[in-house]
Amino acid sequence: MPPLAPSVDSAFSGSQPAAPRQAWWQMAALACLLWAWMSTVANGNLDSQFDMLENYAWSQSFRWGTHKHPPLFAWVVGAWFAVFPQTDWAYRLLSYANVWVALAGVAALGRRLGLGTLAQWGALLLLWSFPYTTLAGKFNANSQLLPLWPWTAALLLASWRASGWRGGCASVLLGLLAAACMLGKYYSGVFLAGLLAPVFLHPQGRRWLLTPRPWLALAVFALALWPHLDWVAQHGWATLAYAADQNGGQTVWRHVLRFALSPLLYWLPAWLALCLAHAAAGRREAGGWRRAAVRAAWQSWRPQGWGDTLFWLAFAPWALTLGFGVAGVAELSIPWAIPIGYAFSLLWLRNLRALDAAALNTALARLQRAWWPALAVALALALGVAAFRALTGQADYYRPSREAAQAIVQDWQARHPGQTLHWAGGEWAENAMLAFYAQPNLHTVPGLPDSLPARLTWPGPWQSLNGLLLCPLGPLSQAPQPAAVPATQCVAQAQAWLAARGQPAAPRVLTAQRHGWAFPRAMPFAYAVFDVPAATPAP
Structure with a gap:
C-alpha cells in the first residue's frame, strides 16, 4: 500500500463514497427526536443524580459562576426554558438538540479536513455510539461539551487556513468558542491543550503561529473568560476549589483502565458496525473475512504520519487525560470520556477509505439500509426497558x-x-x-x-x-x-x-x-x- 500523506486535504484514490440518500441533517434530526422520546419513556424521570434539576436551579438567575461548575450549561438551560415549557419532554428535547448541534459540528470539521461526503457519514455514524444516544439524554456538564469541541476544532482549521477578514472572523469565533469550552467545564483545558499537537506538527499550523490570527484568538479567549475569573476570585475561588477536590492526588489504576478502554466501551457499536461492514464488502483475502475484519479494525485507528491533523484531534484528549490519570493529577471518571470521541468516526472513515474505497462505499450503503431498522430496534428496547422498570418497581x-x-x-x-x-x-x-x-x-x-x-x-x-x-x-x-x-x-x-x-x-x-x-x-x-x-x- 502506498504511504499516506499527512496533509489536511489528503487526496485519496478510488471512488468517493456516495452521500446519504436523504440529507444527513434530516436523518440526524429525526433520529434525535426519536431518541428524545425514547429517553423520556424509558427513564420515567429526568435522572437519578438530579443533575438536570441542578442545572435548572442554577439557571434561575444569571451568574458568572456556581459553587461547583462554570456557568455555561445553566445559561443554556435558562435560555431554553425561556421559550419551552418546564416539562421532562422539553428538557429531553434540549438534550438531543444539543446532540444535533454536535453532529453539525462534526460534519463541519469533516468538511474542513477535506473529507467530502465522509463528513456527513462521520456525523451520522456517531448516532450509533452511546455518548450521542443513551448517555446524551442527561444534559449536564459532560454532555454540553459534545457540540463545543468539534465546532472549536473546525474553527481552528478555519482560522489557520483563511486570511484577511475571513481569517480574522474565524479567529474571533475560535476565541469565543474556546472560552465557551472552559465555561462549560474546566476539563476542556485538556481538549484545548490537545489542539497544540496539530498546530505544531502540521506545516500550516506552524505558519499560522507566525500570523496575528492565533494571538487575536487568544486575546478574545482571555477577554471572554475574564468575567468568570473575576467572579471566582471575588467568591473565594469556590469553583476552582470544587474542581481541585475532584483530583485524587494518587493513581487509581482501575479508573485509569476504565478510561483507557472508554473509546471501545462508548463507541463500540458504531466502530464494530463500520469495520464489519467494510470487511464484508471487501475482497476475500488469504485468511478470509475474519482477517479482513481484524485488518479494518486495526487500520481504522492508525495515524498517517506525525503531521496527521485528524489523528491528533481524535487521539489527544484521550491520551492527555490518561496521562493525567497515570500521573495521579486527577482521579479519572469515565463520564469524562463522553465528549472525547467527536473525531473518532471521521478518523475511521478516512482510514478505511484509504484501505479500500470501494468496500467503504458498499459498507456505507449497507449501513444506510440498516439505519431505520436499527432505530426501530432501539425503540423496542426503550419500550422494553420502560416495561421492565415499571414491572420491577424501580424507585427512580x-x-x-x-x-x-x-x-x-x-x-x-x-x-x-x-x-x-x-x-x-x-x-x-x-x-x-x-x-x-x-x-x-x-x-x-x-x-x-x-x-x-x-x-x-x-x-x-x-x-x-x-x-x-x-x-x-x-x-x-x-x-x-x-x-x-x-x-x-x-x-x-x-x-x-x-x-x-x-x-x-x-x-x-x-x-x-x-x-x-x-x-x-x-x-x-x-x-x-x-x-x-x-x-x-x-x-
Whole structure:
C-alpha cells in the first residue's frame, strides 16, 4: 500500500463514497427526536443524580459562576426554558438538540479536513455510539461539551487556513468558542491543550503561529473568560476549589483502565458496525473475512504520519487525560470520556477509505439500509426497558417528582393563604423540583439558606422572605407519622438549624405517587417539609 500523506486535504484514490440518500441533517434530526422520546419513556424521570434539576436551579438567575461548575450549561438551560415549557419532554428535547448541534459540528470539521461526503457519514455514524444516544439524554456538564469541541476544532482549521477578514472572523469565533469550552467545564483545558499537537506538527499550523490570527484568538479567549475569573476570585475561588477536590492526588489504576478502554466501551457499536461492514464488502483475502475484519479494525485507528491533523484531534484528549490519570493529577471518571470521541468516526472513515474505497462505499450503503431498522430496534428496547422498570418497581422510575412538587406547593399555599413562598432549601438538588414542576419563580438554594453554597447560588434576603426546607424520604409502603420521620442527614440538619433559631422543628410529612397505565404499582414516596417563616430571628 502506498504511504499516506499527512496533509489536511489528503487526496485519496478510488471512488468517493456516495452521500446519504436523504440529507444527513434530516436523518440526524429525526433520529434525535426519536431518541428524545425514547429517553423520556424509558427513564420515567429526568435522572437519578438530579443533575438536570441542578442545572435548572442554577439557571434561575444569571451568574458568572456556581459553587461547583462554570456557568455555561445553566445559561443554556435558562435560555431554553425561556421559550419551552418546564416539562421532562422539553428538557429531553434540549438534550438531543444539543446532540444535533454536535453532529453539525462534526460534519463541519469533516468538511474542513477535506473529507467530502465522509463528513456527513462521520456525523451520522456517531448516532450509533452511546455518548450521542443513551448517555446524551442527561444534559449536564459532560454532555454540553459534545457540540463545543468539534465546532472549536473546525474553527481552528478555519482560522489557520483563511486570511484577511475571513481569517480574522474565524479567529474571533475560535476565541469565543474556546472560552465557551472552559465555561462549560474546566476539563476542556485538556481538549484545548490537545489542539497544540496539530498546530505544531502540521506545516500550516506552524505558519499560522507566525500570523496575528492565533494571538487575536487568544486575546478574545482571555477577554471572554475574564468575567468568570473575576467572579471566582471575588467568591473565594469556590469553583476552582470544587474542581481541585475532584483530583485524587494518587493513581487509581482501575479508573485509569476504565478510561483507557472508554473509546471501545462508548463507541463500540458504531466502530464494530463500520469495520464489519467494510470487511464484508471487501475482497476475500488469504485468511478470509475474519482477517479482513481484524485488518479494518486495526487500520481504522492508525495515524498517517506525525503531521496527521485528524489523528491528533481524535487521539489527544484521550491520551492527555490518561496521562493525567497515570500521573495521579486527577482521579479519572469515565463520564469524562463522553465528549472525547467527536473525531473518532471521521478518523475511521478516512482510514478505511484509504484501505479500500470501494468496500467503504458498499459498507456505507449497507449501513444506510440498516439505519431505520436499527432505530426501530432501539425503540423496542426503550419500550422494553420502560416495561421492565415499571414491572420491577424501580424507585427512580416511580419517583413522583412532578406530583410531589405540585402537592407540596399547593399544601403550603393552603396553609398560608395570601402569602408568597419565595425560596426552597433542603436536599440539593432534588429540592429544585418545586421550582421546575410547580412554581417557576421559586428560588432554589443548596442546603441551608445561610450556607456558602446557598449564598453563591442565590444571595437574596432570605431572612425577610417565606421559605421551606424539603427533605425527600424515599419510597414507603405507608406514610410515616411526624414522630416516625427517618433521621436522614437532611432531616437532622434542618431540625438542628431550626431549633437553633427557636423555630418549630417538627416536619410536615406529605406523600405522592405516580398514576396511570405506565405505573402499574402503587409506590408512594414521602417528603418532609419544614416551614421557615419570614423574619426568622438570628440565634
